[in-house]
Amino acid sequence: MPDADSNPGNGDGREADVVPGNQGGRASRAAALSVRSLAVRSLAVRSLATLRAAVDRIIPADSWPAGWEGGVAEYLTVDPISADRDLAWAWPELISLAGRLDDEAHRAGADGFASLDPAAQDRILAVVAAGSGARSFDALRRVCWEGYYASSEGRHPAGLDMVGFRGVPEGVTPIEPEPLKTVAPAVVQAHYDAVIVGSGPGGGVAAQVLTAAGKHVLVVERAPYLRNDQIRGDHLHGKRNAVYWPTVGPGPGHPRVAQLPDGDRVLDGTDDASVYGLNADAVGGGTRIWQGMAWRFMPEDFSMRTLYGNPDGASLADWPVSYEEMEPYYTKAEWQLGVAGEEGGLTRRMPRSAGYPMPAMGTEPSRELLGAAADRLGWGWGPIPLAINSVPWDGRAACVRCAQCIGNTCPVNAKNGSQSTFLPRAIATGLCDLLPDAEVIEVRDGTGSAGVTIMADASTSPVELTVSADVVVVSAGAVETARLLLASGLGNDHVGRYLHDHRTATVLGESEHPVKPYIGPGHSVATLDHVHADTIPWGGGVIVDLMGLLPLTSAGQPAPGVPGWGAGHKEWMRGERANLFGVFAMGQEIPLPTSRVTLAAVKDRWGRPGAALRKDVHWTSQQVEDGMAVQGARWLDAAGITDIRRQGGPATASAAGEHSCGTARMGTSPENSATDPFGRVWGTSRVVACDSSLHPTNGSVNPTLTIVANAFRVAEHLVAEWPR
Template sequence: MPAPFDLNDDSVVVVIGSGAGGGTLSNELAQKGVKVVCLEAGPRIENQDFVNDEWAAFSQLSWLDKRTTSGSWRVATDFPGLPAWIVKAVGGSTVHWAGASLRFQDHEFKARTTYGDIAGASLLDWPLTLAEMEPWYAKAEDKMGTTRTNNIPGLPGNNNFKVLEAGAKKIGYKEVHTGRMSINSEPRKGRGSCLQIGFCFQGCKSGAKWSTLYTEIPDGEATGNLEVRPDAQALTITHNDQGKVDGVVYAGKDGKQMKQKARVVCVAGNSIESPRLLLNSHSAKFPDGLANSSGQVGRNYMRHTTGSVYAIFAKPVHMYRGTTMAGIVQDEARHDTSRGFAGGYELETLALGVPFMAAFLNPGEWGRSFAEAMDAYDRMAGLWIVGEDMPQAKNAVTLHASDKDQFGQPVPNVNFDDHANDTAMRDHAFKQSSAIYEAVGAVKTFHTPPYPSTHNLGTNRMSENAKDGVVNKWGQAHDIPNLFVSDGSQFTTGGAENPTLTIVALAIRQADHIAGEMAKGNL
């Protein structure tokens, strides 16, 4: 383990957040000989400490600091204080994620060009292409042990998948399999294969699922170049007279505030906390917050077009046994406007335990239909819709005018309205999902509204031109050369795919860029 770096050591790179972006970036830089201090707002909870119980694990892992919501989305009604289901602990939401690891499609990097001008949407092409990203995707898949890549076999299909597969093939879908999952299907890199325990969202006790908590972070620490500080919540990023960032003020577990000096600062706190931190770091020189000359910090919040469909069958399914996200249908991920919307969506198996099923089935509902569904829990199969939602400038993370957190900082407010394209896509996905299950004898299907999502994207988006976004194609702030964004908030658009693989690929690429620029003396 490295000796702690001094608070006044201004040669270090400070990374804020230890999830898919921050944890990966920290390790990649450490491997290149760069000294890194990684600040993580939450505690360090190791594998053996995970609780195989939904409610207890939710309380143990989740980011439950005060947040507010606005807009017409159902989450603002059902879960107003929980706009997103993300983790506050070392490893970030890679502790909680399901493991699905899909590459963006070529057209999704060029959404504005491909989809055209869609009214109400703030579409923009990425300043990157799939061809540029492919070598980095390959590195990420190898690092994460993604199934169906690098000759790694797919995971076995549980009953939930078998029902999905049979129905999907019956209605003519072809791209149906157990997914590209960063969960070991065979022993790899010192970690065993998946034991099919079924608590993927509660932290993988066996360590078969890739998480920065027990892959990237220990590897980085072993170099002596990485120090992870848990219970260290970043409050503001400071800058010098020249306008370059020079440190991060953070609160320790006891609430005491400290400042870690820095040569470079990389923000990887998720699409809610990252823009909030930049906005809270306003000063006389940057009155609207850091990296915000465009006024784009916090804007274009995306969460994917989601929803779930559950089906009751005559015989038991026991969908909760095995991996949570056990398979996928990809036929609808294409761009095909004959369906009535731009972009596409994935259908992925999803199983919630009894407590979460009761909370999320149709929040606030009681009575006969709710009781009927819960009584049939053992005979139920389920899936989750993941589709490309439209970026909208009004969908935004802003600082609350009066509400403050435990450190006296304005809390974030998350405003979201579905775009008409999102609603059309969800309706199509609901219809197709019911058809899948009905094709194999479903007695009844339930369409459930979107839950608080771990897919939180945009808010510090990449752009070719500084006026259109916050960072360039390296995640480097247009306004401040030694400030980077290293998480899903840099996404220009969301694609139909689960975002973690792209976040990791971008982090590996960004580390290469930062280390190179530091060596040249440009940072």
Template sequence: MQMSRILPDVIVIGSGAGGGSLTKRLADIGLRVLLLERGGSLPREPDNWDVEKVFRQKKYSPLEVWQDRSGKTFRPSSWYNVGGSTKFFGTVMMRLRSRDFEAVEHEEGLSPAWPFPYKELEPFYADAERLFGVHGDPSQDPWEPPRSAPLPYPAVGSEPYVASVEKRLRGTGVHPFPLPVAVDLHPGGKCVRCATCDGFPCSVGGKNDAETRCVEPAIRTGRVELWTDAFVRRLLLAADGRTVNAVEVYHEGEIKVVTARTVVLSAGAVNSALILMRSATESFPNGLANSSDVVGRHYMTHNLTTMMAISGRLNPTKFQKTLAFNDFYDGEPGYPYPMGNVQTLGKLQSGMLVAGTKFLPSPVARALTRRSFDILTTSEDLPQPGNRVMLRNGGVQISVQASNMECHRRLNRRVKSILRDVGFPLILAKTLPVNFTAAQCGTIRMGADPATSALDPHCRSWDHTNLFVVDASFMPSSGAVNPALTIAAQALRVAEHIAVADFGAGKPIRDRA
């Protein structure tokens, strides 16, 4: 049996928004953690900001192929590296709305209630915002849920072109507000407001991701050991079937078995489900934590459309991801169903456009992107048991059908109309395909009933008392905002629960002097 440098209290599998945040909090409380990451640390290098390398050559994406529901292969939008997907996210860290924690009727189905209300997670939202150094001014969003503390840093501010669009948007009656972004832009910070943030790793460390804000400081405590390029094959059960006895991991060219009192799975909504499936035993033939048969089911992403609003005026903006509005999040007069969030994208560049569009000449792409104001619309993807992750002949299959698209189409029509009203006569839109795997969530859902969920409200497996799952897979619903902040907040909540309930720690860290 391979021994780690430390004798861990907890093994955490995955170092993204969930695993990274939880590891940081456990280390701060005083617990020892062995952190297993499937990938390595991304180098900081010029290629980080090279459109050709990142988008066309996909230098930092795994050479991995999945299948869709028809058996057609595709390369997923997933990354294996320290910090997980936060190394590539657009830095937006927005809270779910209060109503997202309740059962909400949509035009095409029900978004289920969470097993606890918004107010239970609110203090941990504030903790997560401090942890990731979020900039913004939520007071400008009339639909912002109640909060106990302001964001730790003020809004980064929009460049003149975006500020002029914001003024015209206000003239139409909508309520734009500064996007909450996790960037190191305060005095002495590393952010340089570049044009290569959204979708790119940061070559100067100016993006407040899970590596820089969680993993690196956790390692400095001396209570965390990180194994990179460590592929977790399966979890091994004790004879009683109620506890996870060990983790089998392929590391440094050999299969190793490591143990700890508590195991936390944070490998992402797809890979966490796959690990549980690969860990099947005679007593748990459908995989661990799966007595309810929900593991792998209720897979969600978001319904997403990118828009290029084009005018004759050049757009010189570099850091464009500074603006959003939620006027249609809960619907609009005459339409009582949720529609979604609208926000600016990171500034599109011609190479990015060509990489995602067949037969588009580079000069045309360059002309379009130089004159475009770039928008992302996001609507909720409803959980359906038939939308699922499966193991097929040793490979990965994502069997998904689109859901809740009518509200998304309505949102897009509304946004296009507004954009035309503020001076953009040409709008090019692309709705992302159903197998686009960004912001994946929901495959190991938590709930109040073991018959219909895999995890309890603290993300503890109903079936195995020392197993937790803390990544986007715990989410019963997806809402219409990036899940990163919600994952981090729940990770902090779960870390404190583990420390108190499993290790007898004293008061939560927020209450200690």
């Protein structure tokens, strides 16, 4: 879910350089080195010593190294290729700043900035920061935070040890799970019983169910197959906190148009993930890197329109299935996926036919603090259900409580997702061919068979494959499922409409003692007392403890009154930063027909139209946000947290967050929906959607368990009603 570690954006309005055909995300070595060497040569003229001196005033030496020695020098001048590529935007600003600083020093009668004493250097930096050099100064500060407080490309700078951050706990040796068996394009068959587009939770469940029924399936995943160690421990390129080119983004050649209030913005798959979209591209989809919150929707979530009516301009709709009908599939989802949870305060309003397969994750200080506060308020609360092994399960280890669960693969393969559950089971039958690094560019429907066109070996030497099938299951996520259907000319006018996600609010304050140490997996405790309650309108939302912030996030968002750089900032980072504590709330977003996915004029690498994304925010959704912020502040106040403040004010969720849904919503007729109650696209006989795009509304909790449960329902119905 979106959180305080989400992508802070590129900040400077740039778009990342695109290297056509390089899906792996690496510019050529020669090109990267030329960027760096030119920059260093330019700096040599203006004095590389000037830049070093400035860095060491942003992060001065004390008992811990100064910025340059502590990681910034390595970040700027040693060769990882990605640093050269990523920092192409920064070099002109840094070169300009070095010149400004030396000019100011010369005016003061000094030989250069580096020759001045620290106090004089600080005065010049303050003058430059407050004047026309503010942009260059901000670039310097940002590069300092990235170099000193962020892990990436194997770097472990001093700032991480200074604040006590370890991505993998001491004594834990990461393991690399056995890779899933894949097939080469040359052995893909001409016909399958089913082609499944996407390997995330919807596609993975479909593969498991269909192969168990004896169907031969081809699962097509557009992302290359990456090892777990390639998607872990990078605080600059991880999807949830990507500052630069995301490791599990789609890569270049996948443009989208964000239709923003201030105008359209064209982005490629290497750009700002917070605007482009937060869904992960990987074998296993988003479940490869999620934190695993595995909630059931409440019974009321399936009848929002009946309960609340449809406010003007909105498009609230009931689900064509009730909680009672979904309950057996929720139970199956929890046991087949593997969920650690506890019956009690968080389950009392959701009738259950079985308990959780694993006990809840162990407690931590934030759960104890907020649990006691909830008791004082008379609120129900409990440990969050997580699709993570709290004990050894399904032949894999228990969670080691690492500090960077969300956005990263698990170091011991304890995270339960499509890649570790549904896909392996399907492949083990011998009836599932998994084809990664391949993209379905067209879906065809017919009376006798369906089919797809695939571009395989997409990042190296693409080859076109034409495959027929009895049925095509489209499980590419709310944006890409809609785009593929629209580009294929399938479906009705409801396809692509009603794009929505969740509303969010973050409330922060200061605790007397640290209560959220760097211990995973992240969010730990929650209350559902403000979901479909009198306290917040329109269905309200869940409130959870704020997960521990990455050091880079904290550095860029210091508490009020903390200096923005220098000794005071560094002292706060290694001291009172640990007392920063808060809650995160997530609630209903009321869908609108104007919030939608359409086809853009910009073309992707195969000449197909990219997605255009528009997100409008209904006033009811804003009421949900504001109400959650109020209740979150009440919870913190009851816990004794001081200096309580709402972070950032009203949120404006990106058009394509990782919880996006609704673009092929289920319904009872073509007049009110894009698919029938079992995902068959209206107007087709052999094309079925099976992912979050089916959700008419998105509840007020993370939707993945509901995606999984509904996928079991859809896939089992498909087997029972197999097209002839």
